[in-house]
Amino acid sequence: MAWIAEDRRQEQVTKGEPLLTEEMKSHLREKYFPRYPTKRAVLLPALHHVQHEYGWIPTQALQEIAEFLELAPAEVLDTASFYEEYWLKPKGKYLVQVCRSLSCEICDSRKLTDHVMKKYGIDVGETSADGRLTLVELECLGACGTAPVAGINDTLHEELTVEKLQQIIDGLPEDPHDYKDPTINFAEANGH
Amino acid sequence: MAFTEPVLTKRIPLDPSKRHAVWYDEYEATGGYAQLRRALEMTPADIIKTVTDSGLRGRGGAGFSAGQKWSFIPKEKKGPHYMAVNADESEPGTFKDRYLIDYDPHLMLEGIAISCIATQCDIAYIFIRGEYHREAKVLEKALQEAYAKGVFGQNGTFGSKHKIECYVHRGAGAYICGEETGLLEALEGKRGWPRNKPPFPAIAGAFAKPTVINNVETLCCVPPIMEKGPQWFKSMGTPSSPGPKLFGMSGHVNKPGVYEDELGITLDYAINKLAGGMKGGRYKGSICGGISMGVLGPNQLDIKLDFDDVRFRGGCLGLGTAGMIVMNEHTDMVRALRNCVRFYSHESCGQCTPCREGSAWMRKILDRIVDGLGRARDLEMLMELEKTMGIMPGTTICGLADGTAWATRTFINKYYEEFAARCPEDSQRTVPLTVIKRGNALPTTPMGSNTRV
Ligand SMILES: Cc1cc2nc3c(=O)[nH]c(=O)nc-3n(C[C@H](O)[C@H](O)[C@H](O)COP(=O)(O)O)c2cc1C
Ligand code: SF4
Numbered sequence: 001m002a003w004i005a006e007d008r009r010q011e012q013v014t015k016g017e018p019l020l021t022e023e024m025k026s027h028l029r030e031k032y033f034p035r036y037p038t039k040r041a042v043l044l045p046a047l048h049h050v051q052h053e054y055g056w057i058p059t060q061a062l063q064e065i066a067e068f069l070e071l072a073p074a075e076v077l078d079t080a081s082f083y084e085e086y087w088l089k090p091k092g093k094y095l096v097q098v099c100r101s102l103s104c105e106i107c108d109s110r111k112l113t114d115h116v117m118k119k120y121g122i123d124v125g126e127t128s129a130d131g132r133l134t135l136v137e138l139e140c141l142g143a144c145g146t147a148p149v150a151g152i153n154d155t156l157h158e159e160l161t162v163e164k165l166q167q168i169i170d171g172l173p174e175d176p177h178d179y180k181d182p183t184i185n186f187a188e189a190n191g192h
Numbered sequence: 193m194a195f196t197e198p199v200l201t202k203r204i205p206l207d208p209s210k211r212h213a214v215w216y217d218e219y220e221a222t223g224g225y226a227q228l229r230r231a232l233e234m235t236p237a238d239i240i241k242t243v244t245d246s247g248l249r250g251r252g253g254a255g256f257s258a259g260q261k262w263s264f265i266p267k268e269k270k271g272p273h274y275m276a277v278n279a280d281e282s283e284p285g286t287f288k289d290r291y292l293i294d295y296d297p298h299l300m301l302e303g304i305a306i307s308c309i310a311t312q313c314d315i316a317y318i319f320i321r322g323e324y325h326r327e328a329k330v331l332e333k334a335l336q337e338a339y340a341k342g343v344f345g346q347n348g349t350f351g352s353k354h355k356i357e358c359y360v361h362r363g364a365g366a367y368i369c370g371e372e373t374g375l376l377e378a379l380e381g382k383r384g385w386p387r388n389k390p391p392f393p394a395i396a397g398a399f400a401k402p403t404v405i406n407n408v409e410t411l412c413c414v415p416p417i418m419e420k421g422p423q424w425f426k427s428m429g430t431p432s433s434p435g436p437k438l439f440g441m442s443g444h445v446n447k448p449g450v451y452e453d454e455l456g457i458t459l460d461y462a463i464n465k466l467a468g469g470m471k472g473g474r475y476k477g478s479i480c481g482g483i484s485m486g487v488l489g490p491n492q493l494d495i496k497l498d499f500d501d502v503r504f505r506g507g508c509l510g511l512g513t514a515g516m517i518v519m520n521e522h523t524d525m526v527r528a529l530r531n532c533v534r535f536y537s538h539e540s541c542g543q544c545t546p547c548r549e550g551s552a553w554m555r556k557i558l559d560r561i562v563d564g565l566g567r568a569r570d571l572e573m574l575m576e577l578e579k580t581m582g583i584m585p586g587t588t589i590c591g592l593a594d595g596t597a598w599a600t601r602t603f604i605n606k607y608y609e610e611f612a613a614r615c616p617e618d619s620q621r622t623v624p625l626t627v628i629k630r631g632n633a634l635p636t637t638p639m640g641s642n643t644r645v
Contacts, residue, residue: 012433035315035357035359035372036399037272037399038380038381038399040380040381040382040400041198041379041381043381043383044361044362044363044364044378044381045361045362047364048322048362069381071577078382078383079381079382079383082366082383082384082541083322083364083365083366083383083384084364084365084366085322085323085363085364086364088546099536100531101284101285101483101531102284102285102443102479102483102517102528102531102532102535103284103285103443103517105527105528105531106443106444106517106519106523106528107443117213118604138323138365139282139284139287139367139535139538139539140282140284140286140367140535141323142281142282142286142287142289142290142321142323142324143284143287143290144284144285144287144440144442144443144448144515144517145287145440145441145448145449145450146448147441147442147443147448151323154325154326155326156323156325156326157327173625181325181326184326184329186213186215186330186333187333188329188333189329189332189333189335189336190334
């Protein structure tokens with residue numbers, strides 16, 4: 001729902017310590033600036049980077065990115081608000097993303113959503129009281145052959161049942177940064 | 193017609209437990225990058241001619257001739273040329289590109305390098321959808337290897353004068369970025385709003401420079417064509433749709449998954465031979481190539497799956513991505529269509545009124561019918577709305593709205609009785625102003641607005 005406007009006039013931005021740290025800036029500068037002819041093209045990678053760090057993208061960070069990339073804050077918000085993956089408000093530590101498109105729906109994905117809703121007392125789009133889980137339903141995750149599927153943060157889980165999903169949720173570590181995709185059995189590249 | 197052995201999936205075993213990502217050494221040992229070395233000796237025009245002669249048609253949905261598309265790129269280079277690889281696979285029912293990237297990333301990289309030479313591109317951006325976290329990591333790793341071995345980089349490909357850079361650019365969860373100009377906007381750091389054409393990307397694409405855009409599978413076809421020649425490629429498939437194709441089979445079948453065969457196999461063959469037959473009941477219908485293409489009905493099992501038969505005899509928009517969602521007799525077609533239309537109303541980028549408002553209203557009407565409150569007028573309204581949206585009636589910028597229209601049209605035409613029974617003629621039903629119930633809840637947008645559309 002990329003085109004819903006929201007009234008942000010009431011928004012108060014308190015300025016704290018910079019969120020886009022020097023370290024992050026130099027990472028972006030070294031890795032991404034040489035890749036594109038314009039600075040604006042670094043916007044998506046920069047937003048990904050901030051979200052990865054904090055779990056969401058505070059308005060203060062949007063302003064800092066704008067300054068860093070020499071854009072108007074409105075341009076940054078314009079882009080950031082379009083994409084569903086960017087969270088402009090806090091979310092839980094773990095984002096449970098149940099696929100709801102046709103292949104998953106006819107393979108009973110609804111049961112997964114219903115289960116999480118009931119078990120944690122949350123509606124789609126809400127976060128559990130302890131701040132651990134946020135539940136969303138997404139459109140096709142591109143794994144129709146193993147429906148129903150759900151992503152938990154960066155990891156895709158396939159051929160799910162209610163029991164299997166609950167087991168996975170129960171086994172999530174305390175710190176989401178410790179949660180690694182078990183199918184990645186190779187040394188990750190960090191830039192080339 | 194002769195499809196004897198796997199082409200695109202020759203390094204990917206059918207047995208899932210044996211599958212693994214093929215890294216550089218294994219790829220090269222099994223004949224990989226030999227065609228890139230050959231391409232370095234050829235002129236760009238020769239490469240383009242080979243690919244044009246093979247009749248390779250784009251595998252991303254539109255089925256446009258790949259060689260012809262490359263030939264639109266200006267021959268006289270006035271500035272940089274770019275290539276954008278479309279790995280934004282988000283069409284429901286489609287999961288073939290993920291399969292290729294997961295298990296044989298270097299095949300695509302070789303295809304990219306060859307097409308960059310053919311079109312004199314300096315930089316290739318692989319635009320991969322944000323949800324493909326694992327695949328982005330596989331690609332980063334494969335790219336690191338490819339750079340280390342001299343496929344890409346400023347030292348020139350294998351020491352030649354062709355300098356190609358290749359980067360992964362991650363999207364952020366918007367289906368519309370699969371549309372080629374939406375993709376370019378996202379690449380430039382803007383919202384993924386498709387552009388009006390012309391100018392076509394071949395003239396002014398990414399950063400207003402000539403840009404080639406191809407799907408992952410299209411590029412994966414290039415090295416085999418270079419190796420075995422256009423005639424071999426044409427020996428598979430049908431005269432108008434040559435070559436091998438990945439079919440993504442999902443839904444109510446016994447063995448869902450990605451299968452490779454030639455274009456022009458029948459739907460019956462795909463379901464019963466490739467995907468192991470129907471599960472849980474008899475066949476009722478099948479989405480034929482991602483939901484945008486529409487649905488093939490109960491008596492259409494003999495339709496040949498190529499770019500033309502699906503369209504002319506099958507009554508669908510085209511073969512699309514050949515992602516089939518097979519449905520058995522217990523499937524509720526009204527709900528199935530509701531699911532499709534909800535997808536479009538959710539993913540519409542909002543630029544064109546017929547698409548944004550049309551799909552939103554169609555969704556509301558379908559919600560109403562699913563809730564048991566349908567009236568004959570609703571069905572008429574759906575069919576009227578459907579005719580007003582898309583590039584074909586000329587009311588929208590991009591083809592997303594055509595997808596909405598074709599899904600609606602084919603579902604209603606082919607399952608008319610089912611829809612009509614839920615929308616009785618003499619209905620005195622009054623409809624409450626808002627039929628909002630939990631089951632329709634949309635995920636909140638990141639902006640936090642919970643508006644239901
Ligand atoms: C709404 C819409 C969504 C699309 N999504 C994709 C996609 O996810 N992946 C893709 O390869 N092509 C997609 N396409 C097709 C592209 O616009 C384009 O035709 C294709 O990438 C060209 O590559 P090809 O010639 O190799 O097929 C989409 C088109 C439309 C209209
Ligand atoms: S047709 Fe729909 S998705 Fe395409 S540009 Fe128009 S509003 Fe956006």
